[in-house]
Amino acid sequence: MRFRRSAAALVAVLALAAVSACNNDKAGQNGDVSLDKVSYLTSFGTFGREAYAYVALEKGYFKDAGFDVTINPGSGTVDVLKLVAGGQADYGIGDFTATVITLAKQKLPVTTVGMIHQRSLAAIVALEGGSIKTPQDLAGKKIGDQPGSTNTVMFPVYAKAAHITGAETKFVPSPPPALPQLLAAGTVDGIGQFVVGVPTVEKADPKRRKAVVLPYGAVLPDLYGNAIITRTDLAKDHPDQVKKFTGALLKGLQDTIDDPKGAATILKKYVPKTDVDVATEELELMKAYVKPDGFDGALGEVDEIRVDKIIKLLEEADQVKPAGTVKPADVVDDALAPKG
Structure with a gap:
């Protein structure tokens, strides 16, 4: 089953891929026509912290889940949200708090389907x-x-x-x-x-x-870090596909925190400019944010009560207004998020 896009969105996807190919930060397609072609944006460039997507690609987790994935470098949460909303990418990574703030100001058709970091970076x-x-x-x-x-x-x-x-x-x-x-x-x-x-x-x-x-x-211990973002139409029309993609990505994340140096080495294969030692250090530091001390939930888990607390915190800071206009269901698809 192919993901549906408008003709304009398809042109944008191809343009984005072409730009990425020019800067050698593109990874993916294996050309298998039996797989669903999916485009993915990192949160911010191709630093070591983004290695888990390349690990999922290299180890065949995406392919096993039925996807031919192209990875492109993102340029920050707001841009990632807009590109996913506009159909120029199927999935992306963005900071969850920044996502809530952005969606409070712009009604973009995107939702969160899992967390990369249980604590803000x-x-x-x-x-x-x-x-x-x-x-x-x-x-x-x-x-x-x-x-x-x-x-x-x-x-x-x-x-x-x-x-x-x-x-x-x-x-x-x-x-x-x-x-x-x-x-x-x-x-x-x-x-x-x-x-x-x-x-x-x-x-x-x-x-x-x-x-x-x-x-x-x-000073803000309840904040999540990066979240997995997709369009609301994909979440609604293809929930099984979204779960499979998220599962494959999180397998790459688990392998990454288990073996940071191995993940950094894989990243260098796809992004030659990578300094393996620096990337390894980044990933070692990231472990404590993916699975903090005291966290015993599922990798990628989303707590709706905690999401509500974050929204209220942002309301108090005048970043979401008027109060009460954003609900957890507006920013998270709880049915698709990993469960313990």
């Missing part, structure tokens, strides 16, 4: 010896980040929870690959970054200074 990262040591130091500082990124979208929520007062923190639009270099050069005081990106940040600094990490999860 979002953080502001600086370097030792700089002007940022605590959350309160962020007032009046310049933070480099990709417009629409998770860290930028979520910052007002973090600032309220961390009681950051004083001059407004300024976010400076910056291309993602350049963020570590901008920080090392002192062009910005800090950067929006996932906590697993610390090895990359430290390696980019010629002085080899240690990173100062201000994780959003330290």
Whole structure:
């Protein structure tokens, strides 16, 4: 059974794949006509943290589930949501909190069908010896980040929870690959970054200074990290297909946290620019967010009560308004999410 798309959406898919092929960050298609062709967007580039999709591809988990998957690099949650909603990708990865905030403002036809991280990876990262040591130091500082990124979208929520007062923190639009270099050069005081990106940040600094990490999860422990996103029509019309895809992706995730170096080596096969050592460090750090201490649920599990708490938290921070306009069912398809 083929996923249905409009002719315009199909053209967009082909264009996206062509662009990806040019930058050598495309992975997939094995050409088996018996498989459903599916396009997938990473959350943000092809860093080590994205290796689990390539592991699922390399080990045949997608093929075994009936899919011929093409992996393309995403450019942040908001863009991923829009591309999935517009039919330019069937699945994507985006930060869950940023997803809720975005869907509260734009009624995009997307839903969440599983979690990659049971804890948020979002953080502001600086370097030792700089002007940022605590959350309160962020007032009046310049933070480099990709417009629409998770860290930028979520910052007002973090600032309220961390009681950051004083001059407004300024976010400076910056291309993602350049963020570590901008920080090392002192062009910005800090950067929006996932906590697993610390090895990359430290390696980019010629002085080899240690990173100062201000994780959003330290003051917002209920937040999820990245979530698996698909279009609502796929979730409604092809629930079995969605479950199979999610299951295959999560098998890749399990293998990745079991063997970070092996996953990093697979990533390098598909993304030659990968530094295996740095990617391995990222994945080692990511383990604690995929399965935190005390978490005994199913990999990818979604707790609807927790989702409701996150929505209420965002309402209190004035990121979802008016209050009561977003319900858990508006952002999560609980019937398709993995269960323990």
